[in-house]
Amino acid sequence: MTRSPWKRLLWLKQEYPDNYTDPSFIELRARQKAESNQKSDRKLSEAARAQIRLDFISFYQTILNTSFIYITFTYIYYYGFDPIPPTIFLSFITLIISRTKVDPLLSSFMDVKSSLIITFAMLTLSPVLKSLSKTTASDSIWTLSFWLTLWYIFVISSTKSKDKPSNLSTNILVALVAVLSSRLSTTIDVFCFLLICIQLNIILPTYLSVTNKVVPIISNIIVYSFLNVALGWIYMLLIFFASVFYITVLPKWFIYWKINYHKRDNDLLSTWDARTPILD
Amino acid sequence: MPNYIFWPYESLFENSAAQGPQVALAISFEKTHFVVLGVCEPQYLEEVSIRPPYSVVATKNNGAEGWNYKVADPCNVHFRIPKLKFMQFYSSDPISLIIPEKEVGLHSSVGETLNYSKLEQHPRYKRDNKKLSETLNIINLFPAYCKALNELYPFIQTSQENLRGTMLNSVAAWCSSTCIYKMVAKIGFYLTFVICSIASLVSSLLNYSHFQLVNYSAFVQQIDLRCQQICYFPVQYERINKKDNIQNVGSMVEKDNSNSQFSHSYMPSKFYPDYILLYNTIWLIINDISFGLILGAILIENRDFLVSASHRVLKFFLYDSLKTITETLANNPLGIKLNAELANFLSELFLWVIEFSYTTFIKRLIDPKTLSSLLTLTIYMMFLVGFSFAVSLAIDFFAILSFPIYVFYRISSKLYHCQLNIMASLFNLFCGKKRNVLRNRIDHNYFQLDQLLLGTLLFIILVFLTPTVMAFYMSYTVLRMLTITIEIFSEAVIALINHFPLFALLLRLKDPKRLPGGISIELKTTVSNKHTTLELQNNPIKFKSMFRPYNLLLSQMRTNYFSFATVRKIVRGESIMVNRNKLYYVLYSSLPSKPLSVKDLYKRLTIQA
Numbered sequence: 001m002t003r004s005p006w007k008r009l010l011w012l013k014q015e016y017p018d019n020y021t022d023p024s025f026i027e028l029r030a031r032q033k034a035e036s037n038q039k040s041d042r043k044l045s046e047a048a049r050a051q052i053r054l055d056f057i058s059f060y061q062t063i064l065n066t067s068f069i070y071i072t073f074t075y076i077y078y079y080g081f082d083p084i085p086p087t088i089f090l091s092f093i094t095l096i097i098s099r100t101k102v103d104p105l106l107s108s109f110m111d112v113k114s115s116l117i118i119t120f121a122m123l124t125l126s127p128v129l130k131s132l133s134k135t136t137a138s139d140s141i142w143t144l145s146f147w148l149t150l151w152y153i154f155v156i157s158s159t160k161s162k163d164k165p166s167n168l169s170t171n172i173l174v175a176l177v178a179v180l181s182s183r184l185s186t187t188i189d190v191f192c193f194l195l196i197c198i199q200l201n202i203i204l205p206t207y208l209s210v211t212n213k214v215v216p217i218i219s220n221i222i223v224y225s226f227l228n229v230a231l232g233w234i235y236m237l238l239i240f241f242a243s244v245f246y247i248t249v250l251p252k253w254f255i256y257w258k259i260n261y262h263k264r265d266n267d268l269l270s271t272w273d274a275r276t277p278i279l280d
Numbered sequence: 281m282p283n284y285i286f287w288p289y290e291s292l293f294e295n296s297a298a299q300g301p302q303v304a305l306a307i308s309f310e311k312t313h314f315v316v317l318g319v320c321e322p323q324y325l326e327e328v329s330i331r332p333p334y335s336v337v338a339t340k341n342n343g344a345e346g347w348n349y350k351v352a353d354p355c356n357v358h359f360r361i362p363k364l365k366f367m368q369f370y371s372s373d374p375i376s377l378i379i380p381e382k383e384v385g386l387h388s389s390v391g392e393t394l395n396y397s398k399l400e401q402h403p404r405y406k407r408d409n410k411k412l413s414e415t416l417n418i419i420n421l422f423p424a425y426c427k428a429l430n431e432l433y434p435f436i437q438t439s440q441e442n443l444r445g446t447m448l449n450s451v452a453a454w455c456s457s458t459c460i461y462k463m464v465a466k467i468g469f470y471l472t473f474v475i476c477s478i479a480s481l482v483s484s485l486l487n488y489s490h491f492q493l494v495n496y497s498a499f500v501q502q503i504d505l506r507c508q509q510i511c512y513f514p515v516q517y518e519r520i521n522k523k524d525n526i527q528n529v530g531s532m533v534e535k536d537n538s539n540s541q542f543s544h545s546y547m548p549s550k551f552y553p554d555y556i557l558l559y560n561t562i563w564l565i566i567n568d569i570s571f572g573l574i575l576g577a578i579l580i581e582n583r584d585f586l587v588s589a590s591h592r593v594l595k596f597f598l599y600d601s602l603k604t605i606t607e608t609l610a611n612n613p614l615g616i617k618l619n620a621e622l623a624n625f626l627s628e629l630f631l632w633v634i635e636f637s638y639t640t641f642i643k644r645l646i647d648p649k650t651l652s653s654l655l656t657l658t659i660y661m662m663f664l665v666g667f668s669f670a671v672s673l674a675i676d677f678f679a680i681l682s683f684p685i686y687v688f689y690r691i692s693s694k695l696y697h698c699q700l701n702i703m704a705s706l707f708n709l710f711c712g713k714k715r716n717v718l719r720n721r722i723d724h725n726y727f728q729l730d731q732l733l734l735g736t737l738l739f740i741i742l743v744f745l746t747p748t749v750m751a752f753y754m755s756y757t758v759l760r761m762l763t764i765t766i767e768i769f770s771e772a773v774i775a776l777i778n779h780f781p782l783f784a785l786l787l788r789l790k791d792p793k794r795l796p797g798g799i800s801i802e803l804k805t806t807v808s809n810k811h812t813t814l815e816l817q818n819n820p821i822k823f824k825s826m827f828r829p830y831n832l833l834l835s836q837m838r839t840n841y842f843s844f845a846t847v848r849k850i851v852r853g854e855s856i857m858v859n860r861n862k863l864y865y866v867l868y869s870s871l872p873s874k875p876l877s878v879k880d881l882y883k884r885l886t887i888q889a
Contacts, residue, residue: 114730121734125741132744135617167712167727174736175710202729 008274025272032268052258053251059157060247064219066153068200069173071226073180076189083192094199097207118198126181126190133182141179148176173201282355284313285337286415286816288422289360304347305330305436306337307425312414314351315422317429318438328433357801359816361422367552368793369420372413374821375553375795416799419816476511476881483507498672498679498771501864505778506665508871509561514881516558520551552794560783568666568777576662576670579655587652594646598681599638602759606630609751618748626752630688637684645681668777675770682763689760690855692753697853699742699749706739757850764841764856775833775864781826792820833864 003015006022076083133141156169177197181190208215227236285306303322306314314337322339330336338347338354362368399405418425426438455461486493486504494501579586610627612618644650654677662670708714709732714725727735788795797819804813824831839845841856849856 114728117730118733121730121737125737128741129737131621132619132741135612135620137617167725167732168710170729170732171710171712171736171739174733175740178737178740198733 028272029268032271049255052255056251056254057247060243061216061219062153062157064216064223065201065205066149067223068219069149069176069180069197071223072193072196072200073183074226074230076193077183083189083196087192087195090196090199094203097204119195122191122194126194127187129178129181129194130184130187130190131182133179136182138183141183144179145176148172148179152176170202173197282353282812283351284355284357284415285349285351286313286315286357286359286419288316289358302340303336304338304340305334305429305433307333307418307429308335309333309414309418311411312418313357313411315415315418315425317422317426318436320433320436324433324435330433334429334432356813357816358804358813359419362420362793367555368791368818369552369796370416370799370816370818371796372409372416372799374797374825472514473882476514479507479510480881483511498675498767498774499669502669502672502774502778505868505871506565508868509565511881512871513558513561516554520555520558556784556787556795560781563783564778564780565666567782568668571667571777572662572665572670575667576659579659579662583652583655587648587655591646591648591651594681598642598646598684599634602634602685603631605755605759606634609755613751616747616751618751619745622745622748623751626692626748630691630752633684633687642681642684645677666777668774671770671774671777675767675774678763678770679767685756685759685763688756692749692756693853693855696749696753699746700853703739703742703746706735706742709735710739753853761841768837768841771864775830779829779868784826785823788820788823788826793818795821797821797825 006014006016006020008022072083072086075081075086152169152172155172159169177194181193184190184193224236224240227239301322302319303325304316304319306316308314314335316337317334325336336350338349340347359370362370400409429436430438483504486500486507494504606627609618610623658670658673661673705715708722709727712724712727713722714727715721716723784795800817800819801814802817804815846856
């Protein structure tokens with residue numbers, strides 16, 4: 001009599017006793033024991049090192065992208081510039097890029113219908129958003145937006161798939177923008193602010209991969225020149241050196257720590273147990 | 281198991297030692313213990329033989345102190361003869377002041393009866409209990425059994441309660457044979473019938489199944505209650521006047537009927553609850569009217585003051601304060617910064633409703649002139665039909681006046697409830713999840729960008745508007761709860777007037793034996809006897825069980841209005857509505873759930889006549 005192979009699902013009724021131990025589990029255990037014995041000459045492969053460096057850089061990129069929200073906000077709210085020209089310019093760029101890169105996955109993501117819906121919804125709701133938290137004190141709004149930003153960076157940097165932005169991060173971003181938009185004075189400002197933020201943080205990052213060289217340089221230039229204008233060159237240089245330190249030194253330090261000090265106590269659990277619940 | 285012999289406390293059995301040898305005669309059926317009925321001298325028994333169910337249980341020699349028992353392992357139980365005339369009786373179960381068909385619903389809520397019912401299921405307990413209750417039935421009809429025995433064997437000394445007619449009875453019997461009496465009885469019968477059928481018709485009209493008026497108005501409910509009581513009076517009266525059956529006991533014993541179950545249905549004690557309930561109701565109605573007379577007189581004296589005061593109070597509560605609250609809500613109440621646009625909109629909407637309702641009907645209703653004429657009407661009603669009607673009319677008047685508050689409460693609760701629902705589902709969208717209806721769980725889902733944007737924008741808007749809606753909702757809920765509390769307290773007053781167990785309470789004080797709440801059997805130590813002697817005693821019914829319907833009503837009110845569940849309902853924005861009729865249904869414990877139909881009533885009355 002042949003039994004169907006054992007599956008690692010608790011909710012399934014299987015023809016195995018309760019204390020059944022699968023051979024694959026024992027194999028895994030043996031392999032990990034052998035690995036922990038030869039701890040001294042443990043090494044990371046070149047691919048793993050490159051991946052670590054890439055992760056650090058992409059996190060830096062995320063922070064740069066997020067800071068564009070505040071740059072746009074300051075541009076409209078503090079300096080009181082007209083938001084219409086940059087909006088038109090950015091929309092034009094977005095259109096061109098989306099036309100040149102015809103991706104079956106992305107074409108469903110951004111088609112004419114949804115862009116129309118988004119535009120009209122934002123047009124309709126921007127007066128409501130403008131007056132939504134008018135009575136709330138500015139301090140509360142700054143605090144709220146600070147925590148939302150932290151949450152946004154945490155969520156977007158901890159999601160795995162890079163091809164599609166996660167739903168939650170998009171939502172937090174929209175919430176953040178909606179909270180900030182109540183400080184703006186006119187409806188057009190609100191609408192432009194919403195549109196710029198969504199294009200910069202949601203639509204454009206999906207078209208432009210991290211390995212692209214041109215876009216990071218442009219965004220770096222924009223951010224640091226903005227910092228120079230807003231905070232002065234001393235702060236700009238401080239932040240610049242801090243980020244250079246972050247990109248060059250910290251990954252090496254991390255690799256050193258991973259080779260020499262990283263304990264593998266939880267390896268069994270983290271490899272054997274499923275990361276996300278398997279329901280079907 | 282010992283043989284229990286039940287002895288009455290009688291001089292007959294105690295002091296007759298000097299008179300010579302004696303024999304004690306007892307009655308016992310198959311399923312009962314011995315109950316001693318009488319004594320006689322032994323020489324009589326030489327001529328006649330004693331047939332079952334009677335038997336000789338004990339003899340006493342000349343000058344001896346105690347009895348010599350004829351049965352093995354005897355055990356004496358002494359009891360006092362219950363006086364039939366005063367409606368005293370023994371019962372192993374507490375007397376029920378609730379008519380049997382209503383008992384079922386009331387019992388189920390008591391948790392501690394579970395163990396008791398388990399004990400009741402035990403076969404030995406069942407057998408003993410049955411035997412005891414059958415014996416109690418004999419004891420309850422003790423005089424009748426004595427009389428039957430005396431008729432059979434005239435030489436036996438028994439304790440005789442004077443059951444035969446007195447002078448008054450014979451006069452009454454003569455009266456009832458005259459033709460004037462017959463005519464009066466006939467007229468009375470038809471009058472009763474007409475009144476009852478009108479009451480029944482009114483009650484059924486008010487309870488019309490498609491539009492139950494009783495659910496909406498306290499006054500209508502009060503009318504309905506009175507009609508139902510009137511319909512039930514003849515039935516109760518007929519039941520409690522079935523007394524003639526006591527005489528039948530003798531013939532039953534004659535037939536050597538070992539099946540004493542038969543006699544149980546004729547137990548007069550079965551109809552005592554009806555007696556208590558009927559007179560309780562009548563007394564309460566008279567009380568109601570006398571309260572009405574007293575209070576009406578007081579009210580007439582202070583009429584002008586009352587009118588002006590109530591006008592001021594009502595105007596303040598229903599117009600001025602309501603307006604102030606609504607206006608405050610629009611202008612950052614308590615320093616809380618609400619959304620200005622929505623708060624202004626809502627407050628203007630409610631202000632418009634306040635103004636509209638005030639000018640259309642409230643202003644006219646609380647006008648001193650209207651109030652004065654209304655008060656006059658109420659006072660006359662008090663004089664005629666009772667205080668409770670006046671209070672219920674006042675409740676209805678207040679309910680009409682507080683209708684705008686009810687409307688505000690409903691509007692704001694609907695708004696709040698909808699908002700909460702939408703926010704709950706949009707929160708799922710915010711987290712990138714979606715409710716799976718097929719599997720009844722929440723799954724991950726990849727939404728389109730437009731869906732996400734729209735949903736999140738709406739969610740953010742709703743989140744920021746929640747404090748505003750909640751402020752309106754909470755303040756109107758507090759107002760609504762206030763009006764509900766006022767209504768509940770006045771309805772509690774009516775409930776007390778309508779259903780207070782006054783007759784039973786006074787009966788309990790006057791003669792506890794008429795309201796037995798079970799029996800207790802105690803060991804008697806004073807008598808120096810070689811056999812165990814027990815004493816059968818009557819435990820009067822507990823006060824707590826008399827007020828059980830009230831307890832139930834209180835707990836129901838607590839769960840309906842003042843419980844954690846209510847707070848949860850309020851927080852969720854669900855409406856707190858209670859069917860008034862259902863709530864006070866508990867108190868209708870002395871009325872059948874359906875009033876007697878006219879046809880049945882006629883049948884019953886003609887049989888009685």
